Amino acid sequence: MAKPFIKPVITPREAAAYAAPGKSLMVGGFNYGGAPYTIIEALCDSGVKDIDLICVDTSYFQTKVPGPVGVARLVTNGQLRSLVASHIGLNKKTQELYTSGKLKIELIPMGTFVERIRAGGAGLGGILTPTGVDTVYEEGRETVELDGRRYILERPLRADTAFIRAYKADAAGNLVYYGTNRNFNPTMATAATRVVAEVDEVVPLGEIDPNNVVTPGIFIDALVLKGDGEYASRT
Template sequence: MMKLEKYLNSRGEEMNKLVCIDDLKNLIKDGMTIMIGGFLGFGTPEKLIDLLIQMNIKDLIIIGNDTSFIDKGIGRLIVNNQVKKVIVSHIGTNPETGKLMNEGKLEVELSPQGTLIERIRAGGFGLGGVLTPTGVGTLVEEGKEKINISDKEYILELPLKADLALIRGSIVDKFGNTFYKGITKNFNPIIAMAANTVIVEAQDLVEVGEIEPEVVMTPGVLVDYIIEGGE
């Protein structure tokens, strides 16, 4: 086990956030619910996906925007038959998802994109749910409570939480403070709030202090482990 850097927490205890990817193996188990950042694979921590594939853990519940492509991001876990259920907004770019779903080998819960991110946000922000007009009058409302507010109908959508969040930061300091470039932000900062354990894959790893506090998008206090990702 190689622990590269040591930081002290507020109680003066040593913190070892920066780890080798193999150090994470103890954390990751069959049947876990895992949120994974990315939009069609952009902003997805591919090295952490590599680890899940290498460990071949099974029966995962994966929560993310979409199932990406067969050779990218969450799509690779689908193709490798490691997923029991996905909660996503779109599966159209990965034909394997639809195939496994039709064969009864994969449960697919489709949630409208704006609803999905709000459900995760609710989970991470301590809310009991969200009321959204999206999906009223469609299959999405089936089995859900509807609430009328000021003569408008809303669906009560329940929060989502996870055991693990796998996020990908463009610039990450050794405390876990994270900055996302461009459209790679997408689900990443929201899922970082909604999981028991948060692992960041750093594209660029920098020293503490190199990211101005004003531009930190995910505060390092939320981050449990950091791995070096590279491009």
């Protein structure tokens, strides 16, 4: 019998190195919930720029201490080339860059956002949605009429790399989630060429009930332990 493929457990810095200038990157989570903070911190430290980020929001930016949180640091560091998101209302810096034309941003409804990613993971050519029809959002977008109703054709979203957050993994990369970790992370895990999951712990094979697995290990390329090494006090 063939042995199961064991996923490598890498350092946060090794994970961050997968993000490259001009490449697309998905990051899971919504504000504080379900974000892979350890990998994000390493990515900020790496200084890599010109990232095409796909993330539902740009987290929270405070003008006072402690300052930007999570993905917000990527914004304030000037590490993004473009952004696809649904919510930038908690980050004044993102708003400033957007309104001044210094950061290209595509704002899309949250349901449309996740369905475009799901379509990308499933290999679909796109989705049809009535959301945004007859609004400014429709401008410049292709529409289709079916059975007397008009829909916007939304193209699938995929990325070169995805950084996601889960609660626990086994050695083969099968993931289970806890609470709000299970927001955009399972969907993003299906829609990237390379997927790195940040987890609280990695347990031996057989310790996770197969019925509890949400993301099968076939989607996962590597694992990072939350708060690993130098990031223990920062996440």
